[in-house]
Amino acid sequence: ETGVTQSPTHLIKTRGQQVTLRCSSQSGHNTVSWYQQALGQGPQFIFQYYREEENGRGNFPPRFSGLQFPNYSSELNVNALELDDSALYLCASTFHRDRYGYTFGSGTRLTVV
Amino acid sequence: DQQVKQNSPSLSVQEGRISILNCDYTNSMFDYFLWYKKYPAEGPTFLISISSIKDKNEDGRFTVFLNKSAKHLSLHIVPSQPGDSAVYFCAAAADSSYKLIFGSGTRLLVRP
Numbered sequence: 001e002t003g004v005t006q007s008p009t010h011l012i013k014t015r016g017q018q019v020t021l022r023c024s025s026q027s028g029h030n031t032v033s034w035y036q037q038a039l040g041q042g043p044q045f046i047f048q049y050y051r052e053e054e055n056g057r058g059n060f061p062p063r064f065s066g067l068q069f070p071n072y073s074s075e076l077n078v079n080a081l082e083l084d085d086s087a088l089y090l091c092a093s094t095f096h097r098d099r100y101g102y103t104f105g106s107g108t109r110l111t112v113v
Numbered sequence: 114d115q116q117v118k119q120n121s122p123s124l125s126v127q128e129g130r131i132s133i134l135n136c137d138y139t140n141s142m143f144d145y146f147l148w149y150k151k152y153p154a155e156g157p158t159f160l161i162s163i164s165s166i167k168d169k170n171e172d173g174r175f176t177v178f179l180n181k182s183a184k185h186l187s188l189h190i191v192p193s194q195p196g197d198s199a200v201y202f203c204a205a206a207a208d209s210s211y212k213l214i215f216g217s218g219t220r221l222l223v224r225p
Binding site: 004031033035040041042043044045048055056058090092099100101102103104105106107 | 119145147149154155157158162202204206211213214215216218
């Protein structure tokens with residue numbers, strides 16, 4: 001049983017650029033959530049996907065968007081990057097009936113310069 | 114508006130002693146609470162949870178206590194081991210929601 005894998009592990013982008021982060025869910029999991037963890041803070045919920053549709057969103061602007069694919073892998077897209085977007089982005093998957101049984105990936109460290 | 118607060122950014126304890134990590138919350142709709150442990154360069158890993166219908170849950174060396182009237186929960190680790198050194202996050206959720214609200218974490222150092 002594989003865990004949650006995220007790619008890339010590190011990324012440096014310039015302000016104004018766009019970025020795509022990828023996540024492969026744990027086997028058997030059909031729900032994926034994305035979290036942003038700024039330095040010195042706890043993870044903050046961005047959104048969740050189930051059956052390829054967004055079914056919940058945190059307090060993040062529309063330039064944060066996502067996709068879930070039929071194989072339950074997922075992408076997080078961020079447009080018009082800002083310096084404050086620099087953070088660790090965590091993907092977490094679960095089976096939808098196991099509401100809080102999340103397995104987290106190791107994250108993608110995004111630096112915006 | 115921080116709904117989940119961990120007011121101690123760090124804690125240092127001697128190996129073999131008890132570690133007590135605290136967490137406060139403000140939202141009375143929260144009915145499920147979790148503790149996660151995070152090592153550097155790894156994602157958070159689930160440690161232990163408690164439903165609001167209980168006031169205590171034990172799993173080996175780890176016990177979580179919930180005081181609903183005070184909106185306070187704590188994680189006890191007994192005995193503490195050097196391998197327990199990590200950042201511990203408290204998280205809360207409401208039954209009507211699928212999202213976890215995390216505290217800012219407490220860095221635990223267990224000294225040999």
